[in-house]
Amino acid sequence: MVTLTEPPVAAVRRPGRLALLGTGLAALLLLGSAVHLTQGTANLDALDVLRLVFGGGTGDTTAIVVESRLPRLLAALVVGAALGVAGAVLQSVSRNILASPDTLAVNAGAHLAVVAVAAFGVSLPLLGATGVAFAGGLAAAVFVLALAGTGGTGIVRLVLAGTAIALALVSVTQVLLLLYAQETRGLFAWGEGSLEQNGLGGVRTLGPLVGLALAALLGMARRLDLIHVGEDHARTLGVHVGRVRFAAIALAVLLAAAAVTLAGPIGFVGLAAPALARLLAAVVPGLHRHTALIPFSAALGAALLLGADVLLRTIISPQRALEVPTGVVTTILGALFLVVLARTARITSATAEPPAAGARSGVSALRYRVVLGVLALAVVAVAVGAVLLGDAKLLLGDVVNWVTGQAGPIVTGVLDTRVPRVVAALLAGAALALGGALTQAVARNPLAEPGMIGVVGGAGLGAVTVITLVSGVGFWTLTGSAGLGAALAMALVFTVAARGGFTSERLVLIGFGVHAAAQALVTLLITLSDPWNETKALTWLGGSTYGRTFTHLVPMALALLLVVPVLVRMRRELDLLALDDETPRVLGVPVARSRLLLLSCAVLLTGAAVAGIGVLTFVGLVAPHAARAIVGSRHARLLPAAALLGAILVGAADTAGRTLIAPAQLPAGLMTAVIGAPYFVWLLYRHRATGRGR
Template sequence: MSTVLTPAPPAAAPARRLGVAGLFVLGLAGVVLIAAVHITQGTSSVGVMDLLRLPFTDGDGGEAARVLAASRLPRLLAGVAVGVALGVAGALLQSLARNPLASPDTLAVADGAHLAVVGVAAFGVTLPTLPAGGLALVGGLGAAALVMALSSGGRTSTTRLILAGSATGIALHSLTNLLMILFQEQTTGLFAWGSGSLVQSDLVAVAQLGPIIAAAVLLGVFAGPRLDILGLGDDTAATLGVNVRRTRVLATVLAVVLSAAAVTIAGPIGFVGLCAPVVVRLLLRVIAGPQRHRVLLPLAALAGVIFVLGADIVLRAVLGGQAGVDVPPGVVTTIIGAGVLIWLARRHRDAGPTRRPPTVRSAAGRSRAALWTIGGVCAALLAGAAVLGLLAGDSWLLTGDVANWLRGESGKVVTFVLDQRYPRVLAAVLAGAALAVAGTIFQAVCRNPLAEPGVLGVTAGAGVGAITLITLVPAAGIWAMSAAAGFGAVATFALIYLLSWRGGLSSDRIVLIGVGAHAAATAITVLIIVRSDPWSTSKALTWLSGSTYGRVPVQLIPVALALVLVLPLAALLRRDLDLLALDEDTPRILGVALEPVRLAALGGAVLLTSSAVSAVGVIGFVGLVAPHIARALVGGRHAHVLPVAALLGAILVSLADTLGRTVIAPAQIPAGLVTALIGTPYFVWLLWRSRAGQD
């Protein structure tokens, strides 16, 4: 196992005396108690006494019986089924990967299943429960297979597992958002469902998928002894007569079946599969109980039920009964689960190959003339991308039209079109350059070539600030928007930085904590949106997907000012960034004031990120792709990397924006979705490349 949890303190005698049987009894009692509380909550006036009188009531039971049968009982049973499925699925995946951070969320299983379900709905196909579950199973299996392949099964590097799952999940989530934007009528209501909703109109889904969940759990328990032996290592298991390949395939299929069933019933409820097994393993350690799978899996099922129903109870107790309809309980589980992920990451020790920068030997010896040539070519490509952005769209223009517009001699139609387009082109160019420079700085300071503002949660934090202001003050100006986005970005990264610091800054730890912060920030954003206007999500989806639509010149001032301020700072710190990218000791030996330089560089990167978010919304992967291509072209010195990365980032976002508003015109694809779909394959290639180097 590549992740090491801090050993629990010696268990007290009462805890040891509790034993596994006592733990089962407490778990069952907890489920019964929480279920009893859960069934009393709802939007109707039916209370505890009304439900208690039902067995002694003549006739059909009246309003209380109807509410119980039509709403509360289906919701309760859905929560039980989902909790059991996700708890056991998470335990199986953690055992397969020998990694406590593995779960249906970190392996993108839920995202794959979610995409399959939304894809069917987008094209107007209504499937019964079982076929929909089969389709979700196919999507989940495909996502899990890709992530496990990229991460070598998750056994060699926790950071690789999380990064592979995050990249795959972002790509699948981008495709899902794209379908919901393009097919708004067909996918109405799926935005909140995409975070996990227990709202049920009947018992059909639970009745049909419940036996499948029960059968999968029983098969997992039956295979428990083989999984116990598999935990000793593949070679040892093979020596002891276990068919390793068959056992792995069986456990993987069971985990994905359970995850797909949970998504089909209630949507992707986040992090239940991470938290439930982790809590059970810690409790078993405290009571000195056996960690055998025939004990672990049933207890994880009980913990999953408690987690799901408890989150639903807290949600409706704090926000009211109607919140159970409007707000998905998956928001609560994701926020709690993100906290557990961060707690685990703080106890993480990893030294995987993701820490090593990509090879740049071929560019290290380039002459000054070659470097200037590369810069000139990139500048020319950027100019071409900007001109193409002015020409392309739902109506194509000619270069002569642009020339006449610049001279003030164009007709009304051309003038109107170009007056709308040029702020979009400038927004894409400036935001792309800002995100690329920010990504370059993050990668140098964090000493992780896979770090970028999106993966580290800074972009999502800025999005929380901006969405909060949009919701509370719809008429807020651009400066207020920039301030809100900046506050969200700074607060998020400050939290990530403080939590990552344990006697030094671990590149692996900061990435893992950043992923947790990204999940929490995304859940908070969903909560804000569905609480403010649950039926109008297209604007929020467009913002969260990154779009230049409707931009005006004044909105570009903050990102332009950020570039003017930070680019000279980055140039001044270029040699320090070279040293920071090496290790923790070299800068100190050479006299670099490590913490002031680090904080100045990171402050500049956060400023660039927040201003870019305020200008175009949330755009991911630009800060990952552009620095890598720049290093491949001009080497690893930041004096060369920073300007080339800025040009490449501007080109990437500009082309993505042009493509997004041209390929299916007059409909438009947000630029952030295009960059995610472009950047994800590159991200996957980087992971595969480092995997091959490790193997």
């Protein structure tokens, strides 16, 4: 269990420190605002802005500052303050230092709501859009908190639940962006958080709303103090915990919704700002009280977002800075902060159950053969159905004629393009399922998978880097870059986790940070490259089999051919590594070497699958879990069943994506996320119920 507790207040009070911190933050905000106003495409320096302040500026200077730079500056201050306070309140009511609009999927829910309104052509005023974003964000937050709990002990569960729900919501959002490209044009970059404003109208409308929410939360400060200390203590003093908690969550979500409406979902400000404030409470007495924590979190949030925007426009040209979402910078910086926080957190030895825990211990040999036979037949059925279904429906006779070379040109053309896609989906599903099973065994975390610990994100970043920076890139170069990205991400996650004391919880938290940073860098690359890359990258990042040929199958086939013999030989070591470190050492298993080899196999499988058909999520989680429930936890039986289930899942998802809205298509990865998220939610619910039962 991760125990990230609030730092103790210093025994000796120094009341001047709080005032000193406040003065320092105010000076920092003033300095940052002054620098921010001098940055832009027009040639204005500090003296020009200073003359304007004292009424001596020209008409051009006034127009540039008031209509362009001031709205962006005020948006940064309002959005940063709103997210900082939202994160602080969510952390308090959940008693979880990793709670934020990001980890509770508030941003993802609000973003989906706004995109859905735009996709279906509904025109709303700014306050109406804020209401829609509020409804989406509140539903997501309540759902995640219901899964993770509010007792302060479900930190990793909260991150996993929020990540899973956010991935599902983001997948639905991407579906809408693809299907309604005209109606939602420009919302892709906005989806990472952009401070660009069209005048002062947005700030004038939503600024007062943010102020009212802040005032209401300050009025609840004493009750929030009591709830954060302990629910029983708060009830003893007459606090209605349920009502206060719901009101606080609603106000926090309203702040996040206002921020999303004004600037899009900006990542990690709502996590980093209040977490920094709580860390400072160790040396600044009184900061732990909400009367100080709320305004200081607001100031830190504004400073972080303003600093990120200043940094962005300092590093790249002002013209290019207009194209890059500021949320990309905050996400990268926030992900680094999360990695550091996870590395330095105190984590007890009572980690999550290993993948073998709670699973069926085994089935009879006869039943196992029957199950494996049924799964093999299901793979064949999915393959046949995938070949026959699509924008053009075929018959088995058409397939037979194609195999024998007697089909007509239309059938030949359809099957020449469709069969490689079907085989690619089956191979990718098997590869990702095996990679997930290996990751769960080595990490000893039943909720880990390559997508959630940064490996798939690293592979995607490697591939997108080549796609966007190199024109006419060849397939093998793309494959190599995806594999290199996966390997670097895996090495980074496991190296940092091991240095902090290797535990599965730490691994998941660090992996989540690396995944978020990789996604932000992907967005940065797409927005800085040819704008026509947006749809292509969205389709590829969604895990599409479109345009696959038999050449694209070679890396996945080679990866499986290389890895399967290794897994057959190491099946017993896998069983031991899934238990603990001591048992395999006693039995003579070289733990470090075996773990490195198995992780290398997982990276190879994941990188090949991402290079073959793009980014897929949840396959590496759902397939091993389902296989474990069916055939037991012994890897000699688990791995073949997981591979078959992975092939079935991706094959069925790809077929559904090609058939449901034919002739239009949905990427297979979006379908696997929509299918896999409910299963993952059920797993989290079951684990929480099991934990309460103890």
